[in-house]
Every structure is written in C-alpha cells, then in structure tokens.
Amino acid sequence: MPDLWMPGATRLDIGDHAATDGGPAKAIAHITWDKNATAAKPVDLVPYTALRSYFAGGGAGVAPHILWDPFEGHFTQFVPANSRSKSLVDQAGGTRTNRAGSVVLQIEALFFPYCRIGTKVYPQLVDTPCKGWADLQAWVHSWGVPNSWPMGRPVDFTSHRSESTWEKTAGWYGHSQIPENTHQDPGSWPAFVGTTTATPPVYEPFPGASFFTAGKKSPVIAAMHKRLVAEGCDAYQSSANSNVWGSGDKASYAKWQRKLGYTGTDANGIPGATSWSKLHVPNV
Known part of the structure; x- marks a missing residue:
C-alpha cells in the first residue's frame, strides 16, 4: 500500500478523517492566494508557518491534504491520503467534490500572483523554484493518480469545467476545473517530471x-x-x-x-x- 503520509512531509494531523466515494483517482491543484497583489503593487509572501498554523487551527474546515512551499520545498500534511479533505466547495445534492475518487488529494501551494521575496517578484507559480515538486508528484502518482491533466494543464486564471470529464477521468485538476466551484486558481502548475506528453482529455472542455x-x-x-x-x-x-x-x-x-x-x-x-x-x- 502507498504511504498514507507523504515521506518527508511534516505530519500535522487535524483529525476529522472521512472516507472517499471511490472512482477515478484525482489530485487537485490550488494556490493559497492569501493576498491580492499586482505587477504594479507586489506584496511580500506570507510566511509558510502562518499558513500551516491557519490550516491546523481556524482554517481546519478548509484544510487540504498537503501545504507545499515551492520556494523552500517544505510540506505539511493535515489528513492521510485515504481521507477526504475539505478545500473544495461541495454543494448539497451534486457530486461530492471532496470525495469523488478513490483518492482526491488536494495540494495547496503557498503562492499568490506577484508575491515578493526580497526584491524578486513572482507572477506565476511556475516562476518559483518549485522545490520538492518531483517528490510531491511521485507520492501523488503512487496513489494511482496519472501524470495527466484531463482538462488541460492550467496556464491562466480562466475557469474551464466539464462535470462529465470530472466524473469519469483520473488525473490532476486545477481548482478552476472543479464542478460547483468558482475559484480560478492555480493559474499555472509545474510540468510533470520525467514525462514529455500528457494524456489529452477525452472530451473538449466547455470553452465558455x-x-x-x-x-x-x-x-x-x-x-x-x-x-x-x-x-x-x-x-x-x-x-x-x-x-x-x-x-x-x-x-x-x-x-x-x-x-x-x-x-x-x-x-x-x-x-x-x-x-x-x-x-x-x-x-x-
């Protein structure tokens, strides 16, 4: 059996474990987007420890599985892989977004557009060092999540959602691609390590x-x-x-x-x- 807790991650179990519903294994890419900044007015990055404390305390009700610091390569895990987490909106009567798979591994990258560290500004997540991504990808893949984006790897903050693709296809999804949700993150995400191509979606995502x-x-x-x-x-x-x-x-x-x-x-x-x-x- 794969590791319930990501090797190398700090384990900060918040409890409130609950089973998933089964089905295609999925991973969800989020950014914390805890500040609003612009190219003209960048804002200093929020400390990793502040987000870790938030998800372990007052923000436990929206905590992901993994908080990832792409600048330093740190990870904190709040619930085991075989439990749902609660980072997605889940409306009554529809798909149970946080549970709709054999696993639904939710990753929050510590990032917001135009965050600043010292004098350097980072417009997109892919502009960061993305330290630890290879280890994160490998752990997620060990749970049966294919190295593919069924609705396309996120490249901007445009929402594209297809509930039929979501229901039927395993892989990575951006928060901007999840039914019942209105968020537009993550905006970008690093390419898979050791792969050159990604499996295209079966059906064309709704273009708006x-x-x-x-x-x-x-x-x-x-x-x-x-x-x-x-x-x-x-x-x-x-x-x-x-x-x-x-x-x-x-x-x-x-x-x-x-x-x-x-x-x-x-x-x-x-x-x-x-x-x-x-x-x-x-x-x-």
Whole structure:
C-alpha cells in the first residue's frame, strides 16, 4: 500500500478523517492566494508557518491534504491520503467534490500572483523554484493518480469545467476545473517530471459561452457540428465552413437543448456548460 503520509512531509494531523466515494483517482491543484497583489503593487509572501498554523487551527474546515512551499520545498500534511479533505466547495445534492475518487488529494501551494521575496517578484507559480515538486508528484502518482491533466494543464486564471470529464477521468485538476466551484486558481502548475506528453482529455472542455460568436473559427466548432448531426439535431443548411460558428450552429444547438428538455431562453442555441458536457464533443 502507498504511504498514507507523504515521506518527508511534516505530519500535522487535524483529525476529522472521512472516507472517499471511490472512482477515478484525482489530485487537485490550488494556490493559497492569501493576498491580492499586482505587477504594479507586489506584496511580500506570507510566511509558510502562518499558513500551516491557519490550516491546523481556524482554517481546519478548509484544510487540504498537503501545504507545499515551492520556494523552500517544505510540506505539511493535515489528513492521510485515504481521507477526504475539505478545500473544495461541495454543494448539497451534486457530486461530492471532496470525495469523488478513490483518492482526491488536494495540494495547496503557498503562492499568490506577484508575491515578493526580497526584491524578486513572482507572477506565476511556475516562476518559483518549485522545490520538492518531483517528490510531491511521485507520492501523488503512487496513489494511482496519472501524470495527466484531463482538462488541460492550467496556464491562466480562466475557469474551464466539464462535470462529465470530472466524473469519469483520473488525473490532476486545477481548482478552476472543479464542478460547483468558482475559484480560478492555480493559474499555472509545474510540468510533470520525467514525462514529455500528457494524456489529452477525452472530451473538449466547455470553452465558455462568449466563445460562440458569429464568425468564430475553430476545430472545436467543427467537432461540435459533427456531434450535433450524430445526435439528430441537424438544422444546418450546408456542411460548408463547418468550423465557423453561424446561424446553422445556433439552430442545431437549440435543437440539442430542446432534446435535453430545455425550453424558452434556456434553449436559445448558445451552449452552456451542462448541455455541452452532455454533448461529448471529442477533444481536438
């Protein structure tokens, strides 16, 4: 059996252990984002010991499994790997986000954008030394979490969420990719050590409603076109320029929304996250 407690990490057991639900093994990437800073106004990094004390005390109700200091390579673990932690919002009646896997290992990196140490400013997590990442990756992988990002490795603070991908696919997820959550972190994350490629997601993540504007050209739209036709929701006048969003796409998607039971303004032909996830547009 893999180690319940990460080798080399300080063990600070806060109790309140609870089982996970089983399913695809997952790891969740967070940043602490405990200060708001900008390029014009950087802010000194909060001490690691302050965050460790917070998660062991008043912040125990939102504590992760691991607090990671990417500057010095320190780790503190608050609950064992086979327990859920509580860093994710978990709404009643939906997926139990903190438990939705054989493990759901939650990692909080001590970081916020434009944090400062001395005179050096760090805009992104990947700009830090990322000390200890190889050890952290290896421990997470030992619990069956593949070295892959099913919804893509985070590269900015944009949210992309697909509940169907989350439910079915093991791997690493950014907080910005978790159903029921609104956070946009981590913004970036170090590349896997010893790997050159990552397994792409099975289905195309929802690109956001603003993506679907007249004249938008993308292979994602062409893949959507094929899926709508396959689902019997073909309102296209022509198959030409199938990779460009137009009136035929809007009419066809409205048919798909109505097929799912939507009515009125909820069947306006503009994709939403839930209907998109059910369409299963293949990753391109």
